[in-house]
Amino acid sequence: MSLKAFHLAFISLSVVLTFGFGIWTLTEGSGLYTFYGLFSFISSLALIIYVVKFLKKFRDVSYL
Amino acid sequence: MEVPYTVKPRPDTGLYNAKIGVWLFLASEVMLFGALFSSYILLRMGASSWYVGSEALNVPIGTFNTMVLIVSSVTVVMAWASLRMDDLKKYKMYMGITILLGLVFLVVKILFEYLPKIDHGHVPSEHNFYAIYFVLTGLHALHVIGGLVLNAYLWGPGTKMWETEPEQFTNRIEIAGLYWHFVDIVWIFLFPTIYLL
Numbered sequence: 194m195s196l197k198a199f200h201l202a203f204i205s206l207s208v209v210l211t212f213g214f215g216i217w218t219l220t221e222g223s224g225l226y227t228f229y230g231l232f233s234f235i236s237s238l239a240l241i242i243y244v245v246k247f248l249k250k251f252r253d254v255s256y257l
Numbered sequence: 258m259e260v261p262y263t264v265k266p267r268p269d270t271g272l273y274n275a276k277i278g279v280w281l282f283l284a285s286e287v288m289l290f291g292a293l294f295s296s297y298i299l300l301r302m303g304a305s306s307w308y309v310g311s312e313a314l315n316v317p318i319g320t321f322n323t324m325v326l327i328v329s330s331v332t333v334v335m336a337w338a339s340l341r342m343d344d345l346k347k348y349k350m351y352m353g354i355t356i357l358l359g360l361v362f363l364v365v366k367i368l369f370e371y372l373p374k375i376d377h378g379h380v381p382s383e384h385n386f387y388a389i390y391f392v393l394t395g396l397h398a399l400h401v402i403g404g405l406v407l408n409a410y411l412w413g414p415g416t417k418m419w420e421t422e423p424e425q426f427t428n429r430i431e432i433a434g435l436y437w438h439f440v441d442i443v444w445i446f447l448f449p450t451i452y453l454l
Binding site for chain 1: 271311316320323327330438453
């Protein structure tokens with residue numbers, strides 16, 4: 194597995210973490226945690242946009 | 258004597274030797290951290306009382322450090338990509354940022370997590386929660402230090418190889434990047450397990 198493939202796996206896990214953390218903050222319910230949750234959802238979205246751009250840029254690099 | 262398959266892939270594996278080597282090493286690391294995560298689960302299941310991670314630990318600091326490591330994984334990939342595009346200057350910049358982010362992680366961990374906890378008497382002997390917290394995060398921090406030493410070498414004196422063996426040097430950065438990603442992935446599992454649950 195190349196660094197490209199491992200990076201994709203890592204970013205996918207990070208998306209799951211940031212999204213999951215956002216959900217977790219909603220269950221906590223306090224004001225400051227709402228801010229963290231919002232930040233987390235934005236991070237999740239930013240990572241998805243990043244991964245699409247990354248895939249385009251590294252189109253020619255092998256997954257092995 | 259020339260060492261074979263440092264650049265070209267071996268016909269039987271389809272990979273150059275260092276890549277096989279680093280994956281074997283990472284497999285052993287998975288077993289090490291896997292055993293510790295299993296210990297955490299067993300200790301928690303068997304305990305009559307257990308701390309809630311989000312109440313006992315500093316979630317904002319943990320979140321900040323998570324973001325630091327995610328960004329550092331992006332910069333280490335950019336460092337590798339810069340070499341593939343023959344841009345040593347950009348490589349130096351991205352690898353330098355990766356090293357700085359690793360240092361930020363460690364400084365924040367020590368100054369804002371370990372020291373205040375020790376000051377308040379939250380030491381491993383207090384409860385199994387703190388014992389497994391210090392063991393897991395401490396071992397992870399040691400891995401970050403190991404990665405920093407490797408990255409600093411490849412950023413500094415190790416760069417000389419670029420002049421004589423550019424392809425092999427690029428492969429070395431890929432190997433260092435794979436290790437750095439492993440360290441980051443461990444944190445991605447560690448953060449929700451210890452800090453949130």
